[in-house]
Amino acid sequence: MSTPDLLVQDRPAALRRLLARPELGSLIAAVAVFVVFAVVAEPFLRVSSLGTVLYAASTIGIMAVPVSLLMIGGEFDLSAGVVVTTAALTSSMVSYQFTAVTWVGVLVSLVTTLAIGWFNGWMLGRTKLPSFIVTLGTFLMLTGANLGVTKAISGTVSTKSIADMQGFESCRWLFASEVTIGGLTVKATVWWWLGLLAIGSWVLLRTRFGNWIFAVGGDADAARAVGVPVARTKTVLYLGVGFGAWVLGQHLLFSFDTVQSGEGSGNELIYIVAAVIGGCLITGGYGSVAGSALGALIFGMASKGIIYAQWNPDWFKFFLGAMLLLAALLNAYVKRRAERGPR
Amino acid sequence: MSSELLALKGVGKTYGTVRALQDVSLTLRSGEISCVLGDNGAGKSTLIKIIAGLHQHDEGSYTIGGEEVRFGSPREALDRGIATVYQDLAVVPLMPVWRNFFLGSEQGMRRWGGLRLDADAMRATTREALAKMGIDLHDVDRPIGTLSGGQRQCVAIARAVHFGAEVLILDEPTAALGVKQSGVVLKYVTAARDAGLGVVLITHNPHHAYLVGDHFTLLKRGRMAGSHPRAEISLEQLTTEMAGGSDLAELSHELARPSDSRNSSGSSGSSDSRNSSDSRDSREERPQP
Structure with a gap:
């Protein structure tokens, strides 16, 4: 058995690997958007x-990290x-109604999003139902519950201000503070984003x-056949989305003191767009966390750049849609290249 | 003879009201290739799913090293040294070769408490293990989907051998392959046998089975239609049994065209049954006119 029967050609491996990287398209697009603006x-x-x-990018990017991991794992989360x-x-509401230290509300919130x-x-x-249906269900239920519970408790569609409550300042420091470094104002969300990015990419x-995330997606x-716990892996990915939502939710609360109960709906699609622009395949199994950051950055640059350029901001969504289509086409192309390879 | 690895005795399985498998027995020893032959729907996949732990039998006994077992998941079967290479779901196409090789048995770095993957060592091990099986693949970072079907089967076999499987179950490893690729895969099957593994080879191709098999079990409509050690059966007998013997003679008679009696075996080959075409090949040893 010493003679090699299966000689596989390894020609321009380095170049091919670069071209097959999932982030490549989003990197080019990010540079292009930057240059244009x-x-x-x-x-x-x-x-x-x-x-x-950076702030605009971070509020998308914090969620784009777990959403892209989930997409690589082959699933959607429309409730994100x-x-x-x-x-x-x-x-x-937990902090206000129980007149508790705001940290209590923060912790109950974490338990809720993870649940x-x-x-x-x-x-x-x-149920083996598609995640599109399952999370569409939770999306609608949460949309209703957000409004219903808020109205039932506070009588209006927004919560009462908790700015004068105990623990507010320390929570604000953690989730909504800002530091100025040489004229550059960096909000807390940027640090959270970078942290999640590093952890997500490393994991x-x-x-x-x-390895299991790639495999289940x-x-x-095939993953189940070699002993990968498929259902558990996907559940952990959904827990990740819950964690990201917790961070971003606390940021919104502690920067504005009150919360509008009708907000958030529609953003799940922007997270998915960021993940797809970053190179995640809709069908799963391929993509990158770093790419999702580039997708979020493109979102941040475009949404603010349009205002700086004094264009009509109504066109922003048009731009976003066009980017999504281009990215999806590019991803399909990269996937075909990766699967076939130069044989 | 070497030690018995696994034994099925009178195993049966019912899905709802459908009796998929009934009274099937099979014994596998180390260093032996046991072939299971049968047509589509004969119960071959049900049989491997039971051995591999995807399904449980509801009749008879399944023992490993003499100990009765009933697996709840493929993981449990793997832990008992039973590795299965499925025809279509052997690997995850978009993942690099090395990630596929270690999937489910990833190697962590001790310094990180096993949390961090030792990617370099995993790449090197993949290269070595493949080389040991005679597969020379330098770029283990390429997606495994870029390899040919036969190469993917070989990587999956090398993976099972490397991770210390004692029993290797191969589900139709040559079904989707050309002649040359099939030969290469069969060579790795014998390499696995020489490494001391017991191999269960599922196939509907008696020629491939006879090239490597030590024992042949024939399945027909969920029942055993025959069980022979290699010494007791010739390729022709195997082919005839596999093709359904008298059934085939009847079929060729039915399909024969009165105007064209000279070519009757040719027209039977044009039917959609792969088995009949196999048997035709074996009978037509003489050169084509």
Whole structure:
């Protein structure tokens, strides 16, 4: 058995690997968007604008990290937008109604978002329904519950201010503070984003669990056959979305003191767009966490750049849709390349 | 003879009202290739699913090393040294070769408490283990989907051998392959046998089975239609039994065209049954006119 029967050609491996990287398209797009706005919008290059763009990107990016991991694992979460509002509402109302230290609300909120994530994962594993349907269900239920519970408790559609409550300042420091470094104002969400990004990317690429994420998204049956716990892996990914929603929800609460119960709906699609622009395949099994950050950055640059360029912001969603289509086409192309390879 | 690895005795399985498998017995020893032959729907997949732990039998006994077992999941079967390579779901196509190789048995770094993957060591081990089986693949970072079907089967076999499987179950490893690729895969099957594994080879191709098999079990409509050690059966007998013997003679008679009696065996081959075409090949040893 010493003669090699299966000689596989390894020609331009380095170049091919670069071209097959899931982030490549989003990197080119991010540079292009940056250059366009740098040319057409003079204020875009100011340091203060960078802070604004980074903030906008971070509020998407915090959720884009777990959402992209979930997509690589082959599933969707349509409830990811409203669960952020649920997180903020829970935290606010628990603290207010029980006149507790705000940290109590923060912790109850974490338990709630994790429970919602677990419910999504459990329903998916139990019923074998598509995640599109399961999470569409939780999306609608949470949308209704956010409004219904808030109205029943506070009589209006928004929560009462908790700014004068004990613990508010320390919570605000953790979730909604800002530091100025050489004229650049960095909000707390940016640190959270970078932290989640680093952890998410490391878990995906360098741990056993990351290997399982790729496998359950790429071919769940093959993964199960070699002993990967498919349902548990997906449930943990939904817990990750719950965690991200908790962070972002606390940020919204502690930067604005009150929460509007109707918010959040629609954002889940923006998270998915960021993940797809970042190179995640809709069908799962392929993608990157770093790419989702580039997708969020493109979102931040475009949403603020359009204002700096004094264009009509109504066109922003048009731009976003076009980016999504281009990205999805590019991803399909990259996937075909990766699967076939130069044989 | 070497030690008995696993034994099925009178195993049966019912799905709802459908009796998929009934009274099937099979014994596997180390260093032995046991072939299970049968047509589509004969119960081959049910049989491997029971051995591999995807389903449980509801009649008879399943023992490993003499100990009665009933697996709840493929993981449990794997832990008892039973590795299965499925025809279509052997690997995850978009994942690199090395990630596929270690999938489900990932190797962690001790310094990180096993949390961090030792990617470099995993790449090197993959290369070595493949080389040991005679597969020379330097770039283990390429998606496994870029390999040919035969190469993927071989990687899956090398994976099972590397992770210390004692029993290797191969589900139709040559079904989707060309002649040359099939030969390569069968070579790795014998390499696994030489490494001391017991191999259960599921196939509907008696020629491939006879090339490597030590024992042949024939399944027909969920029942055993025959069980022979290699010494007791010739390829022709095996082919005939596999093709359904008298059934086939009847079929070729039915399909024969009166105007074209000279070519009757050719027209039977044009029917959609792969088994009949196999048997035709074996009978037509003489060169084509």
